Amino acid sequence: MAALDKSNAHLAGHRERLRDRFVRAGAESLADHELLELWLFGVIKRQDTKLLARNLLVRFGGINEVLHAPLHDLMQVDGVGQVAAIHLKSIHALHVRGTQTEISTRPILGSWSSVLAYLKLNLAGAKREEFRVLFLDKKHRLIVDEKMGEGTVDHAPVYPREIARRALELAASSVILSHNHPSGDPTPSGADIAMTREIISALNPLRVTVIDHIIVGGQNTQSLKALGVI
Template identity: 50%
Template sequence: MGFDDAGKPHYLGHRQRLRQRFREAGPDALPDYELLEMILFRAKARQDTKPLAKALMARFGSFAEVINAPEELLAEIPGLGDAAITEIKLVRAAALRVMRAEVLNRPVLNSWSQLLDYCRAAMGFEAKEQFRILFLDKRNQVIADEVQQTGTVDHTPVYVREVVKRALELSATAMVLVHNHPSGDPTPSRADIEMTKQIDQAAKNLGILVHDHIIVGRQGHASFKGLGLI
C-alpha cells in the first residue's frame, strides 16, 4: 500500500479527488470504472478500490452488466466480498425503483419508452426466463406489476387461465405482457407467438385488452404489436 508525504494511504487523496470531480462536473465526467470505484468506497473503506473496479469491468464489460450480474458470478471476483456485492446490488435496486415509479405514475401509452427501459433493466439481464404482466386500469395506468412465472434458461411455463384469472381479480381492463430471452436475442419464437394468441383471445372474451407483448434481451427488445403479431 502506498503512502503520501503525510503518511496517509495514496487512495485517500484519490477518493477525495473523485468525489470532488463527481460533485463539480457530474457523473458523466467519470468513466464507468470510476463510478464503480465510488460505489465500492463504503464496502472497502481501507482499500484502494480501483483494481476491483477494473477487474469488474474486465470480467463483465460494462457498468450495466456489472450491476446486473448474478451474485454468484460477482463472488468469483477475488477480494470483492459480500459487503461490496451488497453495494452493487443496492445501486441496481435504486435504479429500478426510480424507473418503476416513472412507469407507475403516468399512463403507460404516454410513457412507452420509459416502460421499455424499465422492462429491459428489470429483466433483460436475467439468466432465466421470466414472464411479467403489467395490469392496467381504464385510464391505462399500472395497477399491478407482477412476475407471474420464472422458468429455466429458455422456457417459462405460462398458464392462460391463471393470467386471465389474475386480471379479473385486479379488475384490470388491459395488460402488457413482458418476458425476457436470456440468449439476448429478443426475436419471438413460435411458442411465444402461440402463447400470446391464446392469452389475447381469452382476455378479449372477457373484455380485457392485451396492448402488447414485449420481449427484452441484451440486444434490445421486440414488440408483438410492432411486428404485427397482435
Template identity: 50%
Template sequence: MGTKSDDERSFFSENHVQPLAKAEPVEKPHYLGHRDRLRQRFAAAGPDALPDYELLELLLFRLIPRADTKPVAKALLARFGTLAEVLGAPVARLEEVNGIGPAVALDLKVVAATAQRMARGEIAGRELLSTWTQVLEYCRSVMAFEEREQFRIMFLDKKNALIADEVQQVGTVDHTPVYPREVVKRALELSATAIILAHNHPQVPISIPQGHALSR
C-alpha cells in the same frame, strides 16, 4: 572513589541517552487521492459527466474502503456489460469477480433493490409508449441475470400509464409456464386496458399449457 549511586547517575546521563529516531513518513495509498478527485468531479459536474465504471467506483468506495476499486469496477462491467446488469446480477455470479466477496455482493444487491424501487416510482404514472427505452432498461435491470425463467406483466390504464408491474410466473432454467386465464383475470382485477409482457430469456419460447388458449 565513586559510589554505586554515582555510577548509576553517570549511566543515565546525557552521554548515554540516544535521541529517538525520526519516524519515516507513511505514504498514503495512491488510490486515496484518486477517490478525492473523483468525488470532486461528481460534486462539480454531476453523474452524467462520469462513465459507468467511475460511478461504480464511487459506489465501491463505501463497500471496499481499503483497496483500489477501479480494477474491480472495470472487471464487473467487463463481466456483465452495463451498470444496470452489474446490479441485476445474482450474488453468486458477483462473487465470481475478483475483489467481490459475499458482503460486497450483498451490499450491491441492496443498492439494486433501492434502484429498482426508484425505477418503479419513476415509471408509475407515465405514458409508457413515450418512454419505451426506459421500460426496456428497467426490465433489463431487474430480469437480465435471473437464473430462472421469469414472466413479468406490466398492466396499463387507458392512457398507457403503469398500474402494476408483477411477476406472473417463475419457471426452471429454461422453461416458464404461462396461463392466459390468470393474466386476463389479473388484468380485469386491476381494470387494465393494455398489458406489456416481458420475458427474461426471449431465445427460449414461452409455453402455453394445453387448455389455456389466449383470448381477447
C-alpha cells in the same frame, strides 16, 4: 509501517482525485469502471477498488449486468463481500422502484418510452428468462407488475390461465406482456408468438386486452404489436 502509510496515502490520493473529477466535470467524465469504483469507495474503505471494479465489469459484461446479477453471483467475485453485494443490488432496486413510480402516476400509453426504459431496467442483463405482466386498470394506469414465470437461459414457463386468474383478481382491463432473451437478440421465436396468442385467447373471455408483448434483448426491444402479431 512506512510502506503501509505510503500505500494508504496513495489510495487516499487516488480516491480524492476521482471524487474531485466527479464534482468538477460530472459523471460523464468518468469511464464505467471509474464510476463503479467511485461507488465502491463508500462500501470498501481500505482496499484498492480499481481492479475490483474492472473485474466486476469483465465478469458480468457491463454496469447494468453487474446491478442485475444475483446476490450469490456477485459474492463469487473476489473482494465482494455480502455488504458490498447487498449495496449493489439496492442501487438496482432503487432505480427500478423509481422508474416504476414514474409509470404508475400517469396512463402508461402516454409515457411509452418510460415503460420501455422500465422493462429494460428490470429485464436487460438477466441471465435467465423472466416473464413479466404489467396489469393495468381501465385508465391504463399500472396496478401491479408481477413476475409470472422464470426459467432457463432460453425458456420461461408461462401459464395463460394463471395470468387470466390474476387479471380477474386485480380487476385489470388490459395487460402488457414482457420477457427477456438472455442471448441479447430480441427477435421473437415461434414459441414466443404462439404463447402470446394463447394468452390473448385466455384473456378474451374476460374482456382483458393485451396491449403489447415486449421482448427485451440486451438494451434493445422488440414489440410484437409492431410486428403484427397482436
